[in-house]
Amino acid sequence: MKEFDIIARYFKERSHVRRDVQLGIGDDCAVVNVPQNQSLAVTTDTLVGGVHFPNDTPPRAIAHKAVAVNLSDLAAMGAEPAWISLSLSMPDVDEHWLDEFSLGLQELTEYYSVQLIGGDTVKGPLSITLTAQGFVPKDQALTRAKAKPGDWLYVTGTLGDAGLGLDMLQGRMDVPPKHRNFVANRLNYPTPRVLVGTVLRRIASSCIDVSDGLIADVQHILNASHCGAVLQVDKLPLSEAMRDSVLAEQGIRYALTAGDDYELLFTVSEEQKGNLDLAMATASVSVTCIGQLNGVQGKLELRDGKERYAFEGKGYQHFS
Amino acid sequence: MKEFDIIARYFKERSHVRRDVQLGIGDDCAVVNVPQNQSLAVTTDTLVGGVHFPNDTPPRAIAHKAVAVNLSDLAAMGAEPAWISLSLSMPDVDEHWLDEFSLGLQELTEYYSVQLIGGDTVKGPLSITLTAQGFVPKDQALTRAKAKPGDWLYVTGTLGDAGLGLDMLQGRMDVPPKHRNFVANRLNYPTPRVLVGTVLRRIASSCIDVSDGLIADVQHILNASHCGAVLQVDKLPLSEAMRDSVLAEQGIRYALTAGDDYELLFTVSEEQKGNLDLAMATASVSVTCIGQLNGVQGKLELRDGKERYAFEGKGYQHFS
Numbered sequence: 330m331k332e333f334d335i336i337a338r339y340f341k342e343r344s345h346v347r348r349d350v351q352l353g354i355g356d357d358c359a360v361v362n363v364p365q366n367q368s369l370a371v372t373t374d375t376l377v378g379g380v381h382f383p384n385d386t387p388p389r390a391i392a393h394k395a396v397a398v399n400l401s402d403l404a405a406m407g408a409e410p411a412w413i414s415l416s417l418s419m420p421d422v423d424e425h426w427l428d429e430f431s432l433g434l435q436e437l438t439e440y441y442s443v444q445l446i447g448g449d450t451v452k453g454p455l456s457i458t459l460t461a462q463g464f465v466p467k468d469q470a471l472t473r474a475k476a477k478p479g480d481w482l483y484v485t486g487t488l489g490d491a492g493l494g495l496d497m498l499q500g501r502m503d504v505p506p507k508h509r510n511f512v513a514n515r516l517n518y519p520t521p522r523v524l525v526g527t528v529l530r531r532i533a534s535s536c537i538d539v540s541d542g543l544i545a546d547v548q549h550i551l552n553a554s555h556c557g558a559v560l561q562v563d564k565l566p567l568s569e570a571m572r573d574s575v576l577a578e579q580g581i582r583y584a585l586t587a588g589d590d591y592e593l594l595f596t597v598s599e600e601q602k603g604n605l606d607l608a609m610a611t612a613s614v615s616v617t618c619i620g621q622l623n624g625v626q627g628k629l630e631l632r633d634g635k636e637r638y639a640f641e642g643k644g645y646q647h648f649s
Numbered sequence: 650m651k652e653f654d655i656i657a658r659y660f661k662e663r664s665h666v667r668r669d670v671q672l673g674i675g676d677d678c679a680v681v682n683v684p685q686n687q688s689l690a691v692t693t694d695t696l697v698g699g700v701h702f703p704n705d706t707p708p709r710a711i712a713h714k715a716v717a718v719n720l721s722d723l724a725a726m727g728a729e730p731a732w733i734s735l736s737l738s739m740p741d742v743d744e745h746w747l748d749e750f751s752l753g754l755q756e757l758t759e760y761y762s763v764q765l766i767g768g769d770t771v772k773g774p775l776s777i778t779l780t781a782q783g784f785v786p787k788d789q790a791l792t793r794a795k796a797k798p799g800d801w802l803y804v805t806g807t808l809g810d811a812g813l814g815l816d817m818l819q820g821r822m823d824v825p826p827k828h829r830n831f832v833a834n835r836l837n838y839p840t841p842r843v844l845v846g847t848v849l850r851r852i853a854s855s856c857i858d859v860s861d862g863l864i865a866d867v868q869h870i871l872n873a874s875h876c877g878a879v880l881q882v883d884k885l886p887l888s889e890a891m892r893d894s895v896l897a898e899q900g901i902r903y904a905l906t907a908g909d910d911y912e913l914l915f916t917v918s919e920e921q922k923g924n925l926d927l928a929m930a931t932a933s934v935s936v937t938c939i940g941q942l943n944g945v946q947g948k949l950e951l952r953d954g955k956e957r958y959a960f961e962g963k964g965y966q967h968f969s
Binding site for chain 1: 671672675676677678679680681682683685688689690691692693694695696697699700701722723725726728732734735736738766767768769771772773774776778780782783785787790792793794856857858873
């Protein structure tokens with residue numbers, strides 16, 4: 330099959346259609362329109378087979394994750410997703426693989442009303458690069474840089490599940506049978522917190538998604554905002570699956586260092602706490618306060634209750 | 650070196666800065682603003698080491714080509730380039746390679762006032778994916794689909810040089826010493842026809858860039874516009890280097906089938922021919938009329954003078 334046939338059969342015909350797309354797949358460029366008074370948020374993430382996912386990951390999961398990772402970046406800016414471009418590098422044309430992959434892409438893009446507007450298919454080692462674009466009202470984008478001392482540190486959902494899922498699938502950890510699906514899905518089918526991100530626009534002072542691991546991602550906020558923080562390990566939200574699978578200390582380790590959870594980590598000023606509670610009252614995802622920022626620039630202190638919590642460990646680093 | 654250090658040292662500090670970029674490299678997304686009354690043109694291209702360029706290609710050339718290929722797609726829509734996102738997959742951190750690569754990126758992005766707004770660096774086989782974005786006034790984008798029977802077929806510059814350059818560098822062809830630099834540069838440092846593209850907005854009825862080879866790319870216009878064409882092989886613009894290196898018939902073969910020239914191929918109605926001549930009189934690149942469209946849907950006929958020209962050959966196909 331030729332490149333043009335692949336694009337037409339598996340991607341163009343299965344794409345969700347948006348009215349702001351003037352020209353989609355099939356020309357030298359896509360042509361799209363951004364609404365007035367909206368800025369455009371743009372993000373790119375690459376997933377390499379054997380590095381970011383085991384090569385035997387189901388193609389539907391690879392597609393889901395590639396989209397989710399990018400939508401999660403949009404969510405962390407408070408942006409509403411609109412379009413994605415896909416670059417798919419694969420060693421050969423496996424029609425079954427392509428069929429499953431494009432269905433995974435279709436599921437998530439339809440759910441979030443995102444249109445695939447273009448891309449490239451090339452022969453090479455398995456690798457997926459997605460660029461996602463979304464809208465955020467002018468001057469309302471959430472960044473990492475505007476947290477202030479005194480702000481409270483929050484996180485959505487539960488932490489560490491994806492890391493536990495990876496260890497389970499690779500035979501390093503035992504998980505009780507009733508939780509296995511849950512942790513595998515947390516790894517392979519993460520949920521980008523798109524709606525929460527848009528709700529946080531007027532409430533949060535800073536926001537990031539947890540992709541490198543909590544410690545690393547808190548540190549990104551601290552560095553960008555020139556703050557420090559105290560993080561309460563006794564407050565870390567752990568899933569029932571996590572609590573049933575590992576001892577408390579190991580659960581904390583997963584929550585602090587495992588990447589790939591794609592929860593939102595954000596800060597809220599004392600004055601906005603009430604608004605956060607109101608806004609989240611009807612949301613389908615929980616938020617948990619896990620600490621507070623202070624003025625000790627760049628320094629992250631871990632505590633268990635009132636005691637200092639000694640911990641050596643970092644988040645995910647690509648080239649360390 | 651860690652991912653964040655790589656991005657900061659080699660890419661962020663060296664990036665051209667534009668006023669429409671509210672937030673560049675360093676957060677979950679870039680945040681950018683599209684001017685009113687402009688649509689956004691978006692394109693993605695991937696270059697894989699060993700597939701799209703020999704692995705020993707100078708890193709400066711790889712960067713140049715990755716940017717040029719994407720800007721060429723924008724040019725083919727009549728769009729003015731604005732921003733690029735880079736995904737760089739590399740097997741390990743080679744600081745000399747990164748230094749040269751990022752300088753190549755810097756040269757071309759500064760020349761075209763393009764800002765690198767984000768991306769991803771990952772560990773994996775050498776591969777570069779770029780997404781480029783540019784502006785085109787609403788409803789003025791040049792597509793492949795609006796050519797009409799009777800329109801004239803034009804191409805910028807000369808054809809086949811990049812293909813000759815690849816064959817020369819890989820030892821399959823001899824090129825006289827005085828032309829070697831020229832053909833190597835046509836392969837490694839292609840010039841995206843950005844200015845010509847914007848000039849063609851109100852003149853051309855369709856446009857595409859020659860990346861898969863002339864025959865394949867003419868066919869894309871014919872298929873999208875439901876036309877046929879007669880292409881005069883005796884009119885194909887060949888460089889002095891080409892004419893000095895190969896016999897006439899082989900020159901025609903390069904011009905018809907070699908990809909990677911990144912010239913613009915476009916159609917102009919009889920009424921617009923005068924405007925084209927006027928507009929191109931002061932341009933630094935030549936344009937050549939190489940044929941005419943007709944109503945024989947999808948059929949491309951080659952002629953040498955008034956005689957039919959027999960030819961078997963196609964353009965570049967990724968998975969054939």
